[in-house]
Structure formats: structure tokens, C-alpha cells
Amino acid sequence: MKKSSDNKVLIFDTTLRDGEQSAGIGLTVEEKIDIAKQLERLGVDIIEAGFAASSEGDHEAVQAITKQVKKPIIASLARCVPDDVDRAWEALREAAHPRIHVFISSSDVQILHQLRKNPEEVLDMAVAAVEKAKGYCEDVEFSPMDATRTDIDYLYKLVEASIYAGATTVNIPDTVGYALPSEFSRRIQDIRANVPNIDQAVVSVHCHNDLGNASANSLAAVQAGARQVEGCINGLGERAGNAALEEIIMAIETRKDTLGLSTNIDTTQIYRTSRLVSDITGFPVQPNKAIVGANAFRHASGIHQDGILKERTTFEIMDPQSVGWKNTSLVLGKLSGRAGLRSRLEDLGYEISQDQLDSAFEAFKDLADRKREVTDADLDALMGNQRRIEPGRERYKLEHIQVSCGDHEIPTATVKLKGPDGKSVTDAATGTGPVDAVYEAINRIVEVSNVLTEFRVNAVTEGIDAIGDVTIRIERKGETYVGRGTDTDIIVASAKAYMNSLNRLLTMEEVRSSHS
Numbered sequence: 001m002k003k004s005s006d007n008k009v010l011i012f013d014t015t016l017r018d019g020e021q022s023a024g025i026g027l028t029v030e031e032k033i034d035i036a037k038q039l040e041r042l043g044v045d046i047i048e049a050g051f052a053a054s055s056e057g058d059h060e061a062v063q064a065i066t067k068q069v070k071k072p073i074i075a076s077l078a079r080c081v082p083d084d085v086d087r088a089w090e091a092l093r094e095a096a097h098p099r100i101h102v103f104i105s106s107s108d109v110q111i112l113h114q115l116r117k118n119p120e121e122v123l124d125m126a127v128a129a130v131e132k133a134k135g136y137c138e139d140v141e142f143s144p145m146d147a148t149r150t151d152i153d154y155l156y157k158l159v160e161a162s163i164y165a166g167a168t169t170v171n172i173p174d175t176v177g178y179a180l181p182s183e184f185s186r187r188i189q190d191i192r193a194n195v196p197n198i199d200q201a202v203v204s205v206h207c208h209n210d211l212g213n214a215s216a217n218s219l220a221a222v223q224a225g226a227r228q229v230e231g232c233i234n235g236l237g238e239r240a241g242n243a244a245l246e247e248i249i250m251a252i253e254t255r256k257d258t259l260g261l262s263t264n265i266d267t268t269q270i271y272r273t274s275r276l277v278s279d280i281t282g283f284p285v286q287p288n289k290a291i292v293g294a295n296a297f298r299h300a301s302g303i304h305q306d307g308i309l310k311e312r313t314t315f316e317i318m319d320p321q322s323v324g325w326k327n328t329s330l331v332l333g334k335l336s337g338r339a340g341l342r343s344r345l346e347d348l349g350y351e352i353s354q355d356q357l358d359s360a361f362e363a364f365k366d367l368a369d370r371k372r373e374v375t376d377a378d379l380d381a382l383m384g385n386q387r388r389i390e391p392g393r394e395r396y397k398l399e400h401i402q403v404s405c406g407d408h409e410i411p412t413a414t415v416k417l418k419g420p421d422g423k424s425v426t427d428a429a430t431g432t433g434p435v436d437a438v439y440e441a442i443n444r445i446v447e448v449s450n451v452l453t454e455f456r457v458n459a460v461t462e463g464i465d466a467i468g469d470v471t472i473r474i475e476r477k478g479e480t481y482v483g484r485g486t487d488t489d490i491i492v493a494s495a496k497a498y499m500n501s502l503n504r505l506l507t508m509e510e511v512r513s514s515h516s
């Protein structure tokens with residue numbers, strides 16, 4: 001079990017649990033493993049890999065992550081009910097460092113209206129769940145949900161009882177993002193002063209961003225003595241999201257002078273992690289987002305540029321390279337070779353096998369034929385496509401696409417797909433536009449009804465030959481599936497994005513039906 005020393009703040013990442021609860025995110029097990037591996041490289045102390053009892057998919061993902069990610073603690077969430085704790089343990093039992101995280105509502109409003117119980121019953125359920133979890137593993141976290149709207153004396157009782165029952169971490173969630181920084185700091189100080197056995201547990205915080213205070217509240221709590229912070233990469237999470245971990249980490253790093261604290265994070269992995277999470281979830285990072293937004297280290301005003309050229313620290317409080325920004329003007333082109341590509345990809349943080357390099361090189365050559373200069377952003381886009389088509393991730397593979405359209409033409413598309421049985425099938429359809437025609441032709445082959453709810457095109461870089469980056473969302477049976485695709489031809493990028501979302505849908509439906 002990881003213990004926080006007096007000035008070490010443990011970083012608990014819940015991108016795969018609370019982050020995945022963001023409306024419109026649905027990740028396959030393979031994608032969760034990709035994110036978990038990157039979180040391990042980032043150096044987070046704890047990965048909350050899912051909520052094992054909530055679905056078969058979550059259970060499978062938690063279990064798969066425990067097998068492949070060995071350095072951090074792997075946690076599964078569980079309600080304070082025996083079956084949930086059992087399911088959490090079943091998923092976690094192969095973890096090198098397992099943690100069961102149990103939670104229950106503690107505010108009057110939630111106890112009364114949601115649980116329809118009384119506070120004494122809740123206390124009993126909390127104690128019983130912690131005890132049961134403790135029977136399975138040493139490392140147990142307890143969260144009184146909606147702690148910031150909970151009667152403070154009741155909160156003391158609940159926290160004390162949970163520690164007495166065996167909780168090694170007590171997490172104080174601002175579940176609905178209601179707290180102000182000064183209040184939250186006070187609450188943490190009060191808990192530390194009034195819960196007699198508090199020194200036997202790590203105090204953690206988990207802040208939501210409904211009023212935009214999640215990072216400020218987390219830092220206020222750390223200043224008040226909390227030594228674990230929970231959050232998500234890029235501030236993903238339920239509703240307005242959780243505290244953005246990159247912000248907390250860099251605040252602790254940059255303001256060491258005042259905070260006197262540190263984390264175990266390799267900050268140079270922050271940018272990569274943010275890009276990977278954005279790419280896989282299809283949630284773009286706003287340009288002015290702190291630390292990881294495209295403008296975070298761009299200086300537009302003449303006065304600022306002048307200052308930066310004279311001395312970087314005039315207008316920069318962090319070195320962009322410390323969070324993994326690569327300030328390079330190096331570009332590859334069609335004469336670049338395999339070794340050059342490998343070395344550039346390694347500089348960008350990709351760890352690739354020979355097979356992956358061979359396949360990436362083929363895609364790179366194809367891109368370099370169509371685009372004069374291949375930049376780092378292009379390589380990121382290319383590697384995103386490569387990941388999506390890795391063996392085992394595709395039920396249907398796009399082999400060929402041809403479209404005819406114009407102002408006096410009926411848009412018509414022909415597509416050729418390789419199916420799960422390895423056979424290629426060709427079909428054609430018309431549509432209201434070229435993308436619609438392509439999607440109709442694909443639908444005729446794949447035959448899985450769904451509704452397209454979002455379609456977005458961005459350019460990866462500037463210029464007429466820029467790569468188009470398409471993000472779509474489709475819905476079926478109340479579930480949403482994201483799809484991404486990039487190509488210099490936006491119709492092809494749109495087809496790739498649709499295939500990506502369909503493959504995700506088919507994979508996840510297969511998992512669900514195999515367990516029903």
C-alpha cells in the first residue's frame with residue numbers, strides 16, 4: 001500500500017471511472033488499457049480502473065488492467081453493499097496493488113431522497129462494507145458521497161467509524177461541486193482536528209467542477225493537509241467534470257515555494273497523456289485550457305513575445321518542455337526513412353514494436369505522398385489511426401472507398417469492407433451528400449441500425465493539405481459510441497471515423513451479450 005509522506009501528495013486518477021461517466025464517452029477494454037498504461041508512464045499513484053459491479057464491461061476492464069499495469073495501485077469503486085464489494089474484489093484479485101474504494105451518500109438530502117434510509121443505517125452500511133473490503137485487501141478507501149453538504153458532526157462520526165473499520169484512505173468528495181475554496185479548506189482542517197483516529201488514514205479529496213472551482217478546491221484542501229487528490233486528465237468527469245489532474249500536478253510543482261509539496265509524477269508525460277485521452281474519448285481540449293490547451297504556451301501580444309525572446313520567465317511560469325511540449329521545427333517528408341520515423345516517434349513518446357513501425361511507416365509514406373511536410377501533429381494523428389486499426393480492434397475493416405458528387409450529381413458512394421469472416425464485401429448507396437452516401441453504403445454491409453448524433457471536422461495543422469480530423473458519435477439502444485478518423489481527404493476521414501464507432505459498438509455489444 002502506498003503511504004503519503006508528510007509532503008508527498010498522492011495522485012489518484014479516475015479518468016477511467018468518473019471520467020468515463022462523462023456523457024458521450026464509451027471506451028472499449030483495449031482503449032482503457034491504452035490509457036492505463038499511459039497513466040502508469042505518467043506516474044500516477046492510483047488508477048481507479050472502473051466500477052466493477054456496474055457492468056460486465058467495467059468488470060472486464062478492471063480485471064484486464066490489473067493484469068497489464070503493475071506499478072500503480074489499481075482501484076475499483078463499489079457501493080456499500082456486499083455484492084459490489086465482492087465484484088470489486090473478483091476484478092481486482094490479480095492486481096499487484098489492489099484497492100477497494102467503497103462509497104455511500106452522507107448528506108441528508110441524498111440519504112433521505114435517494115437512499116430512503118436514515119443516517120444510522122448508512123453508518124452501519126459503511127462500516128459493514130469497509131469491514132468486508134478489508135477482509136479482501138489491506139488497502140481500502142471510503143468516500144462519504146456529497147461530503148460538502150453533509151452535517152459536519154455526522155461526517156466526523158462516519159469518517160471515524162470507517163477508519164476504525166479499516167479504511168486506510170478517507171476521501172472527502174465535493175460531489176456536486178458546491179464548495180468554495182475557503183469552506184472546503186476549513187472542512188478538511190475540521191476533519192483533521194475533530195476525528196480522533198484521522199492520523200491512521202490518508203485524507204483524500206475529490207472535487208467536481210460545477211462552479212469551476214474543482215482545481216482551486218483541491219489545492220485549498222492540500223494546503224489544509226489532504227495528501228491524496230483525485231481527478232481526471234483534461235478535467236473529464238460527470239457533468240462539468242472533475243479536477244483536472246494536470247492543473248493540480250503543475251500547481252504543486254510550480255508553487256513548491258509556497259506549498260512545499262511534491263508528487264511522484266513525471267510531468268514530461270502530461271502532454272502525451274492529455275492527447276491520448278482526448279484522442280480516445282473524442283473530447284477535444286479547449287485551446288485556452290491550462291497546461292495542455294493549444295494556446296497554453298503561445299504568446300500573441302508583441303510585448304509578451306518581446307519579453308519571452310529576452311528572457312523566457314518574463315511571461316512564462318512553467319517551461320513548456322516540463323509538461324512534454326515538443327518545441328520542434330523538425331518535419332519529416334517523403335524522403336525520410338524508417339529510422340528517421342522511429343526516432344521522431346520515440347521523441348514524441350511512442351514506444352513501438354517492429355511490426356507497429358512497419359505498419360506506421362507504410363501509412364507515413366502514403367501521407368508523405370499527399371502532404372509535403374509531415375509535422376508532429378500529423379504523426380500524432382497518424383498514430384491515432386494506427387492504434388484504431390491494430391489487429392483485434394476491428395470487426396470490419398475499410399478496404400476501399402470511392403465517391404462521386406457535385407452540384408448536379410446525386411452523391412453516390414461505393415465501399416469495400418473486410419468482414420469478421422475475412423471476406424470482402426462491396427456495396428453502394430446514394431445519400432444527401434458524400435458523407436451520407438458513404439455511411440449508407442457502410443450501413444448496407446454492416447447492418448447495425450444507429451443514429452448519428454454528432455459530426456465534427458477539424459484540421460490537424462494549417463494549410464490546404466492539412467489532415468482532416470473527424471469525430472463522430474452514434475447512438476444505439478441508449479449507448480453512445482465515439483469514432484475518430486484522420487486523413488487528408490475528409491470523406492475518407494469520415495468513413496474511418498464511422499468504421500471506428502461501428503467497431504466500438506460491435507465490440508462492446510459483443511462483451512455485453514457474452515455476459516447476458
Ligand code: KIV
Pocket residue numbers: 018077103143145146171173174175176206208
Ligand atoms: O463524486 C463523487 O462523490 C464520487 C464518489 C463515488 C467518490 O465520484
Ligand code: ZN
Pocket residue numbers: 018173175206208238242
Ligand atoms: Zn465524482
